[in-house]
Amino acid sequence: MRAIWPGRVGRDYLSDALTQLDGWTQDGQQIRRTLLLDDSQHAELTERIKVAADALHLRPQVRRVDGHTQICLGAPDGDKITEGDVTLAARIEDAYRTIIDAV
Numbered sequence: 733m734r735a736i737w738p739g740r741v742g743r744d745y746l747s748d749a750l751t752q753l754d755g756w757t758q759d760g761q762q763i764r765r766t767l768l769l770d771d772s773q774h775a776e777l778t779e780r781i782k783v784a785a786d787a788l789h790l791r792p793q794v795r796r797v798d799g800h801t802q803i804c805l806g807a808p809d810g811d812k813i814t815e816g817d818v819t820l821a822a823r824i825e826d827a828y829r830t831i832i833d834a835v
Contacts, residue, residue, distance in 0.1 A: 749818045756821055761813060762806035763821055773831050774801045780827040781820075788816045 750758060756765045769777060778794055781803070785792050793804040803824060805817040 746813055746815060746818055749815075749822075750813075753818070753821050753825060755825075758813070759804075761811060762804050762808065763813060763817060764805075765803045765821070765824070767801045767803070767828060768799065769801045769831070770799075771796075773835075776831050777801060777824070777827055780831075781824055784820055784823040784827070788820055790816055790820055792820065 750756065750763065753763075755767075756763050758764075767777070774796055778801075781792060781794055790805070793802075795802050805821055806813045
């Protein structure tokens with residue numbers, strides 16, 4: 733579902749929301765983020781992502797590669813990025829900040 737903000741012809745609120753998510757990049761119909769975390773931080777973030785994703789009925793891709801946590805949201809089959817994907821990205825950002833600030 734896409735909605736146009738009044739007075740912003742040609743721009744939708746999802747695009748506007750994505751601009752507020754620092755570090756997230758759009759790759760086709762997916763949004764991605766790579767974070768430098770140690771193993772315990774990765775485990776904590778992964779658990780928080782699972783809880784939030786379950787609540788939103790989403791299945792993000794989270795993987796660990798060379799000391800980095802890679803997160804991918806959105807359907808790889810060409811569906812559009814949803815408001816749920818953007819909501820989950822914002823929740824992930826909040827969780828990430830909480831985890832790194834605890835160090």
